[in-house]
Amino acid sequence: MLPKVTCYGGVGEIGGNKFLLEDEGARVLLDFGAGFADGADYFDSTISPRGVNGAGDLFEFGLLPEMKGLYSEKALQNTEVKYAEPEVDAVILSHYHWDHTGRIGYTDPKIPVYCGETTTLIHDAYSESSGSPLDGHAIRKFRTGDRFRVGSMEFVPIHVDHSIPGAYGFVIHTKGGTLAYTGDFRFHGPAGSMTRDFVEGARSEKPSLLLTEGTRVSEKDQKTNMSEKAVLDEATRMVEGTKALVFSTFRGNDVDRINTFYHACEVSGRRLVVSMKIAILLERLKADKSLRVPRVGRDVDVYLRRKKTGRLDDSDYYAWERPFVGRGVDAEQVRKKQGEVFLHLEARNFPELIDIRPEKGGTYIHAATEAYNEEGEKEESIIRNWIEHVGFRYSQLHASGHAPRKEVEELVDGISAKKVVPVHTEHPALFREFKSRKWDLELPVKGKPISVSA
Numbered sequence: 001m002l003p004k005v006t007c008y009g010g011v012g013e014i015g016g017n018k019f020l021l022e023d024e025g026a027r028v029l030l031d032f033g034a035g036f037a038d039g040a041d042y043f044d045s046t047i048s049p050r051g052v053n054g055a056g057d058l059f060e061f062g063l064l065p066e067m068k069g070l071y072s073e074k075a076l077q078n079t080e081v082k083y084a085e086p087e088v089d090a091v092i093l094s095h096y097h098w099d100h101t102g103r104i105g106y107t108d109p110k111i112p113v114y115c116g117e118t119t120t121l122i123h124d125a126y127s128e129s130s131g132s133p134l135d136g137h138a139i140r141k142f143r144t145g146d147r148f149r150v151g152s153m154e155f156v157p158i159h160v161d162h163s164i165p166g167a168y169g170f171v172i173h174t175k176g177g178t179l180a181y182t183g184d185f186r187f188h189g190p191a192g193s194m195t196r197d198f199v200e201g202a203r204s205e206k207p208s209l210l211l212t213e214g215t216r217v218s219e220k221d222q223k224t225n226m227s228e229k230a231v232l233d234e235a236t237r238m239v240e241g242t243k244a245l246v247f248s249t250f251r252g253n254d255v256d257r258i259n260t261f262y263h264a265c266e267v268s269g270r271r272l273v274v275s276m277k278i279a280i281l282l283e284r285l286k287a288d289k290s291l292r293v294p295r296v297g298r299d300v301d302v303y304l305r306r307k308k309t310g311r312l313d314d315s316d317y318y319a320w321e322r323p324f325v326g327r328g329v330d331a332e333q334v335r336k337k338q339g340e341v342f343l344h345l346e347a348r349n350f351p352e353l354i355d356i357r358p359e360k361g362g363t364y365i366h367a368a369t370e371a372y373n374e375e376g377e378k379e380e381s382i383i384r385n386w387i388e389h390v391g392f393r394y395s396q397l398h399a400s401g402h403a404p405r406k407e408v409e410e411l412v413d414g415i416s417a418k419k420v421v422p423v424h425t426e427h428p429a430l431f432r433e434f435k436s437r438k439w440d441l442e443l444p445v446k447g448k449p450i451s452v453s454a
């Protein structure tokens, strides 16, 4: 049987990567994520799939493949699909973003998950705080330079730069041919050279097929390609130009962004104050010698939200939060030194501003993707109302986790596989317009196998 790859997600959509790779009886999944638009016609922030029905509510709308030997007994208990011992040998994870991990929680914990060493630390932090989709699975870790086998297949993981540490692309040798999978990547982050390592590494293994992301391959991607360095320069300018409080919303596992704002604070003599969830992530990532992260207590403080009794008692907090309570600052302390603080505040925690009572004239930095759908626009308008209410300046400042179209094109040309399959993009057909086109384009179809040939 010729090796083949079947896409069960990431087809004409951003995220939701679920690729089944089969070769000589070995079967692995490359990522098993939730799509951003997954089920958006049926579910939203009000209506969500019932956890108690396992995979059933997702099967109903074809949001998960009804594959035998993949899911846990618990995920199948209320469904028509019968439980069977695993027929999938492994889930190989590119990085710890929800659109790549989000459905692993439904899979049989007897199936091991392979991921980068840094990802295991991120998993530990989430596992302790809010739970992780990898919980219960045996975890096998790798680093760049390793090679590992699953059945007849040999995997060569190569690091890439992305908006979360521990991101990888892969070269995979099968009996019938070699393929490469990019995961998510960019060149404009602090570790852009890692993506160039991937391009070089993949090219040298001469893959016949390339599965590449194309998030920003779109007619509409007019955004200037801001680098993380440009975010630092701009943030430093904003912080230096503000006398009152500065606060910002950004993705808590974007370690580059945490470093960026930490450095902007260092230059201007402010103190970065982060959430407990960021604090535990930074604590766990200390163990990674190749990463530089600010130290909790020494470099950054932790914000104490009022919970349960509202008195900031130790017992108000979960066990994992308690070690941070003694090192924390509360709303009153932030209020007293507003001009010296840069606060990380998720939109859902904006009511904290009522306790902080910030003086007018501060700066708010929305350091995340701009709204791209109706739900996002609604959230943005609510955020703007809050910012206006406290009398702050609203600024948008963000470097994307993904390469712009031109750089995707350069990567595809650089790797020079015979066949290119665009995934993790809403516009796979736009790859037709790429200039060089020394390769064949195959547009993926959900559930239809693509053969990998030499």
Ligand SMILES: [Zn+2]
Binding pocket: 095, 097, 162, 184, 401
């Ligand atoms: Zn990602």
